[in-house]
Amino acid sequence: MQNADLSSVDLSGLKRGQWLQAVSDIGESRGFSEPLGKRHHAIFVEEGDTLLVTFETLPGIEALSETATPLGWDMVLRKGWSHLSVISSRDTWFRDGRVYGFFDALLDDGFFDDFERVIFFGAGPCGYAAAAYSVASPGARVVMLQPQATLDPRVTEWDERFIDRRRLNFTSRYGYAPDMLDAAQQAYVLYDPRERLDAMHSALFERRNVSRFRLPFMGAALQGDLLDMDLIAPLLELAAEDRLDTGSFAALIRARRNYPPYLRKLLMKLEGEGRLGLAEMLCMNVTARLEAPRFRRRLEALRAARKAPPPAPAE
Template sequence: MSAQNGFSPDFSALGRGEWLSALRTLGQEHGFAEPLGKRHAGIFIEDGDTLLVSFETMSGIEALSQTRTPLGFDMVRTKGWSSLSLLSHGDTWFRDPRVYEFFDQLLDDDFFDEFEQVVFYGAGPCGYAAAAFSVAAPGARVLLLQPQATLDPRVTEWDDRFTDMRRLDFTSRYGYAPDMLDAADAAYVLYDPRERLDAMHAALFTRSNVTKHRMSLFGNALQTDVRMMDVMPRLLEDTAEGNLTRERFAGYMRARRSYLPYLRRLLAHTDGEKRDALTRMLCHNVSSRLNAPRFRRRLAGLDAAASDTEDGATQQVG
């Protein structure tokens, strides 16, 4: 039921209510759709023998997908994978007994044993959930973008971004995400080391089966960047194969050379460090390859400043 079989849903024109109904109908036609309380749902699309279990917020899907469909649908359409999409209304970290019971039932039904390979994916709060619930599928492989390890203040009181969510229980079942990765075959954590709190959470995921990849100067929206650079499918494929090596990852990150949001952050960094020579090299390189007015203007400003300095020096010598 992959691309050649016509799986290409597009819900971009639907309102929220119609959208949820369409997702539910699609799941019922091709797998199952299960409400999990008021704030969560599971949508399963059955196709190939690789399963992507993705955790996503509804608002994130609406913002990042042109067709307003979960990430797994892209892999069904292009790669013939199966997809289990766990959806949340807002950032919930999926800390809900109904979600625990859902994964308990999948485990009891040997659901994950039906697939040759299982990949769990999530970013931020959804990255926490992907790590936490991966324990239900021993031997799975896991891709996490800037995940939180826990919001338990006894462990991460230094993270003041989500203080209103500390009332959630992070100590019961499926609780501490790094420990839940012990059953995984391999896990990959992507983070920006310059984002201090994200880096501190990433440090908590240090395990023998975890490889961490640094995305310096990308900021705090890595999922957006990875999808806009169009490297997400390759990251997921390499995760499925257990082969997201440092060399492969570095190769994918070459896409940042043409990704203006990253280049603008790099420009701000070199300017902030007052490294004019490096800034000039950057602006010349970017403006010679891309339509980048900001870099052309900055290069012109640097050249003008250099010319004024040279003129002043000449007058003093004269």
């Protein structure tokens, strides 16, 4: 794929071996491709003087991208950024000596010094990696969606979601993600405070150079939701330009007012708490702005229930 045009690349439907060969060929033609042991691979596409470093998994790419391409290629096309994608075959938290060595080599070679701005990005286990490996590029910006701080049970024994991964070593190099952010220009953690374990990990990232943004009622799949709302790209742009703050984030996330999955979760919460007046107001707001048959039916039901006479007392 000599000088492949990323806008025309569609890797969906390929078997994983074929997929890896195709994406590696694109990397070789546009920058470099480097295997990092059996479970990890790095693909670099060189373009502009802003570098986006993303951590992704193959299952995540297959689930979230219609063309089965790395997330950062969208920023190559939209903004002319360069992109380094570090991809794992599954959730490994990128705890692998070959990955350590890869970032050591990039640091020693001055790879990151060639770029005016560097942004690290990841979600969940990949958010952990974005924070952990950002230390290799002092002054980087880091954007994390519901990241884990560590799976070391001495620190996070309360998180029982990943018990089988506690055998991974989180105490060696690039280990405790929050500490690896000390050299970052600025880092951002996005999480739903109602997702208790995500919120607890978020609290561990509290640092002078870390901003934490709450997304209540968005749930535990923030990356997919933000992609559906087309908010990942503007989020990364704001972070790259040091303009991501409480005000700009609030303006950005207003898009969820038109996002049915969020609105449904909010309605369920209100009704579950018996706050039927607020639920009715929500349905009125949504049906006034959007074509939302479910909310219209629910509004009619809430109004009918409010007008119905109370049941007669039992004799």
